[in-house]
Amino acid sequence: MILSGPLAAPVADRLAELAPDLATRLAPAGPVPADDLAWADSWSGFELPENLAGSPVRWVHSMAAGVDAMVGALVHAPGPLVLTRTVGAMPARIGTYVLAHVLDDALRLGDYRAQQARGQWRQLPAEDVAGRTGVVLGTGAIGSGVAAALRGAGLRVVGASRSGAPRPAFDDVLTLDGLPEVLPACDVLVCALPLTDTTRGLVGEALLGRLGGALVVNVGRGACVDPGALRRALAAGRVRRAVLDVVETEPLPAGDWRWSHPAVTLTPHISGPTQPGDVAPAIARNRALLAAGVVPETAVDLRRGY
Known part of the structure; x- marks a missing residue:
């Protein structure tokens, strides 16, 4: 196996313990040297090398959970090819991230930070999170991790997926078409969707327009949220606050309205950092x-994109 990217060396060290019969080589980011490609039957990293096409590599393992970029490159690859991805402890980490922002919003901690900066001492009205309704778009591993964290804080959590199949982490699961009936009562809307042709721009005008002042959190893929529709929903009060760990172009370009909007919190794709301890056992x-x-x-259906 060829290992590429910033985690290549520590992952190789862990694999030496977990799979001592697996031979590995480290390759820098970018094109893989020709002799390494001729030697390998598998590859793992974050960014797929452009010269992997036509090589003997038949198994690709993404060190990240998101694989939309790899799917686009591999979907038309000749011959049988398997793509797997890393999940590890990321669902719990991302769930903790979402819960932190839900509590920050509910307890109005941002308002208290602003008051402190003004030298102001004033108690503000706040509501408990218990009993609120959270809607999570996506009921896979990441969505389930978010649901577990929110339910642990007392929220009722409804999931939405393509199939609407029940999942243990959720109080209820609907199809994406069934969302309109729950959105008006939604307090927290979390996007944990992969990026596909179906989910691109899904969190847009029609969906956001049915909210009644919800907190919106995106930990899925940036392009699942229509930024123009989000801006209009914030202006109309349909969304009271947006927390964006992912955006459609990363890093977000200078001058974009989301940098300075008072009701938008941006973080640089850090809600679920991948650790060597996630990757090596998965491989x-x-x-x-x-x-x-x-x-x-964790195998990916290249036709569906997840």
Whole structure:
């Protein structure tokens, strides 16, 4: 296996313990040297090398959970090819991130920070989060991690997915078409969707226009949220605050309205950082499953994009 990117060395060290019979080589970011490509049958990293096409590599493992860029490059690859992704502890980390912002909003901590800067001492009305309704778009591993964190704080959590199939982490699950009935009572809307042709711009005018002053958090993919529709929903009071850990262009260009909007919180894609301790066990497990002829649970359907 060729390992690329900033985690390559520590992942190789962990793999030496977990899968000592797996030979690895480290390759710099960018094109993989020709002799390494001729040697390898698998690759792992964050950004797919452009010269991987036509190589003997038949298994690609993403060190990240998001794989939309890789899917676009691999969907038309000749011959059988398996793409798997890293999940690890990211659902719990992202759930903690979302819950932190929900509590910050509910307890009005931002308002108190502003009061402190003005030298003002005044108690503000606030509501408990228990009993509120959260809607999570996406019921996979990440969405389930968010739901678990929110339910732990007492929220009722409704999931929305393509199939509407029940999931243990949620109080209820609807199809995406069933969202209109729950959005008016939604206090917190969380986007944890992968980016596909169906989800691109899904959080747009029609969806945001049905909210009644909700907190919106995006930890999925930036392009799932229509920035123009979000700006209009904030102006209309349909969205009271937006927390964006992902945006459609990263980093967000200078001068974009979201940098300075008082009701927008931006973080630079840090809600679920990947650790070597997530990647190496995932590679070792997926390798063992593939060797046994079993499709790993983190395998990506290249046609669907997730």
